[in-house]
Amino acid sequence: MHSKNIEILVGLFVVAGMAALLMLAMKVSNLGDFTEKAGYSVTAEFDNIGGLKVRSPVSMAGVRVGRVSEIALDRENYTARVTLNISSQYDQIPLDTSASIFTAGLLGEQYIGLEAGGDEEFLVAGGELELTQSAMVLEQLIGKFLFSKAEGE
Amino acid sequence: MNEPLIKIRDLHFARGDRAIFKGVNIDIHRGEVVAIMGPSGTGKTTLMRLIGGQLKPDRGTVEIDGQNVHALSHDDLYALRKRMGMLFQSGALLTDLSVFDNVAFPLREHTDLPERMIHDLVLMKLQAVGLRNARRMMPAELSGGMARRVALARAIALDPMMIIYDEPFAGQDPISMGTVVDLVHDVSDAMGLTSIVVSHDIKEAAEISDTIFLLSGGKVIESGSPIKLKRSTSPWVQQFMQGLPDGPVPFHYPGTPFAEDLLSGSEASDYD
């Protein structure tokens, strides 16, 4: 009778531990997130990616559709080659979609925003986004602004 | 005479700088009840642990049933121990198990007997020590004498070929002392066990043993039947056998003479 209770309590303990791990996986972290499931990769080249990082979100019309999975420097023309992992449920993205690097809020993190084009054909795995717009770098913006001000006068 | 069951040859053992055994030789034959005696501090318990393979001697051998205890592999040593029973002074009962489970412990660990049969075996052993009706008690509820009897039941659970008792008579009231003396005697008689009693209780040890070994100064200084020892002419043996306070073994711990100490002034100590 004694050992039976102990067995039940130990069982409950293990279940509680597993439930906690499950919660950490699904609710707290992004394991339950779609991006970790099978998706397809496309690449995009940017002149400057600013503060973009691996795992930064990729969104379309504000809806997150994927994540940045890899960032590398193109050795020939010194541009940044970014690989985006798009969730397989979004498989109807037009070929001439443009990608821009935006900043969420003034000091927030940077993400890639996709803007759909009008092409009849859709992006497939291994495809490339031709139209890109680099990140706005604050210092450059301020520099440009001051320069134009000075020219205007 | 047949080959002895236990053969101790030239046993040397030291703890740190203090030599405890300086060449002990003991033969114990099958079916004998042997008492190993000596004043406190002669290393009787150490000898017991050397026989059980828990300590390694610096020199010399202990052979049990033809096997050198300290040359055995881990598995062989454990196999040998299954055939040895040992009764610790404290009983060494497992405090988280009941009396029944304590006696059943070696059976459950070493055999695949069905629970039904273990039940019967345990009750038989407990009946032999008169504690069948205490089987549901926990070790903490037992008196010292009862704990020792349970430990005895446990030691004989696997029907060993030999059993070693560490001070079985120490700290017992006269009634339980008598009970234990009878039990040790009965157990070795009924089961034909070879028994080694490590003790300093002369009267009881002499009552049950066939042979007595007297240890002192790291050596066996006398051995033989109780009657032979009582008639010994050695003053040391006489002092021990009759329990005289002073004699060849001085009452005072050796050191500086008393008068010299008194004259030396105060003692430096931690309690200034």
Place this chain on the structure above:
Amino acid sequence: MIESVLRGLGRWGLDLLWRLGRGHLFLWEILKGVPETFIRFPLLIKQLYSVGVLSLMIIAVSGLFVGMVLALQGYYTLVDFGAEDSLGVLVALSLVRELGPVVAGLLFAGRAGSALTAEIGLMKSTEQLSGMEMMAVDPMRRVIAPRFVAGVISLPLLAAIFSALGIIGAYLVGHVQLGIDAGIFWSQMQMKTDWSADVVNGIIKSVVFGVVVTWIAVFEGYDCVPTSEGVGRATTRTVVHSAFAILGLDFVLTALMFGG
């Protein structure tokens, strides 16, 4: 004077090396007994109860309160920057990466580690371990290995429970009391907390702490001077050494995992 200091240092160093050596041999002996533990399941269950279940209460309560306090403190700092939406992230990352494994480990050392040392120490001082040996039952396999395995299994589970309850506590304070939107709380957290980089690394930490704390606890118990004073000292040593080991290893692991 200098000579005696040097001699003292030398003796201390030698003693430390000696103990470390014995400790490692001891771990090796334990590991040899581990496979058998899974065959003798009832023994393991019993130890999971006394090591894991009995520590659950203090872990759960501490986790909940640590989470609540973090949320409260974090909120007052973040609200100045208008970043109170990140409260969930702050709490989740602190708990999952650091506080969960470390605080659960410290509490575990105090609750279960000290109890293990005291229990084994008492078994040694009452000759129960010797008695077992003479009954041809290897105490390393029968007593030490199941306790070790139970500790190694329990701490990661306890640390996960600690973190999960801490996050729930933070949610209660953040959402119910301070009025942060529940959706933002969870989605921000989910976006910034990574399974493999944050959660798994936290779990690895708790497994390492589980091994080290339980190892220290059973070793101190088995190696103690078998007197009541000796057992008391060993118990204290378990808690102190475990705390040092956890904090030191946490630094090393953090540098390895999050530094690179």
